[in-house]
Amino acid sequence: MRLSRKSEYALLALVDLSRQYGKEPAKIMDVSIRNDIPKKYLEQIFLQLKGAGYVRSFRGANGGYSLAKPPEEITLAQIIRLIDGPLASVGSASLYYFEHTPIEKNKKLLQVFKEIRDEVSEKLESMSLSDFVD
Amino acid sequence: MRLSRKSEYALLALVDLSRQYGKEPAKIMDVSIRNDIPKKYLEQIFLQLKGAGYVRSFRGANGGYSLAKPPEEITLAQIIRLIDGPLASVGSASLYYFEHTPIEKNKKLLQVFKEIRDEVSEKLESMSLSDFVD
DNA sequence: TTTTAAGTCTATAAACAATATAGACATGAG
DNA sequence: CTCATGTCTATATTGTTTATAGACTTAAAA
Numbered sequence A, B: 001m002r003l004s005r006k007s008e009y010a011l012l013a014l015v016d017l018s019r020q021y022g023k024e025p026a027k028i029m030d031v032s033i034r035n036d037i038p039k040k041y042l043e044q045i046f047l048q049l050k051g052a053g054y055v056r057s058f059r060g061a062n063g064g065y066s067l068a069k070p071p072e073e074i075t076l077a078q079i080i081r082l083i084d085g086p087l088a089s090v091g092s093a094s095l096y097y098f099e100h101t102p103i104e105k106n107k108k109l110l111q112v113f114k115e116i117r118d119e120v121s122e123k124l125e126s127m128s129l130s131d132f133v134d
Numbered sequence C: 001t002t003t004t005a006a007g008t009c010t011a012t013a014a015a016c017a018a019t020a021t022a023g024a025c026a027t028g029a030g
Numbered sequence D: 001c002t003c004a005t006g007t008c009t010a011t012a013t014t015g016t017t018t019a020t021a022g023a024c025t026t027a028a029a030a
Helices: A005-019 A028-035 A039-051 A076-084 A107-126 B005-019 B028-035 B039-051 B076-084 B107-126
Strands: A055-058 A064-067 B055-058 B064-067
Touching: A005 A028, A005 A039, A005 A064, A005 A076, A005 B107, A028 A039, A028 A064, A039 A055, A039 A076, A076 A107, A107 B005, A107 B107, B005 B028, B005 B039, B005 B064, B005 B076, B028 B039, B028 B064, B039 B055, B039 B076, B076 B107
Parallel strands: none
Antiparallel strands: A055 A064, B055 B064
């Protein structure tokens, strides 16, 4: 489970939105500056998060983005799965994104990576955005 | 820690060599066929493993590859670090391959990925090739 | 009603990594 | 000598990542 830079940006941006949950929407430009994320890239990330229902947008002047749900209800696992796909180290150890890979030939080897997937999933599913607002 | 196909091949090939540790060296061709690994790709993988001291080679007719150490002394972590690099999900949570990444801006977030790295490292460092010989 | 500050959408560029494939060469057993 | 093996380096192919660009739409406020 290697995290892309895009996932890192997405998590930072969502934690930023969490800080003003219930208040005014945040502008892309402001989130971009506060977290040092390239603005045009952040636009794409927010669009993707919006498509998946994690944020809502408001157009026009005074527009911006807000979380679509309380920070407690958005987990790290959900965001990383959305942006990067499988949490498992190998496709054949993945539940949500299973695919055949060579390592299946050795069942004990495969089992190790399934156990790692279980530990990682459990941890990332147990942590929500609310855990990262200072 | 996403495993590349190359790492999967390397692990399968090394377990194969483990099965005949102490016996005749194994030919690339045979390892290739037994594990369904492209032969020319496997050549490169063995060269890399040899460079790192995990296998020894014998040239000429009756040549081939053998483990350079007992299977108990080669861990999954060593091989994966050699082929794929960091075990950590983000560069800034890596000990062996540290680099700055955006997620450092949120220390609690970074801490989660350090904890995951610790769990994963511990597991992969505790498992050696001998654990996978049937 | 016009202006302007916002989000939307789609294309594409640049760099890099993953996954091989190719072929000329070196070595050593028989 | 021959031939089965490993060695070395180059290159091809494809996909992914990380953006950047620009024309378009929307809505608040003057």
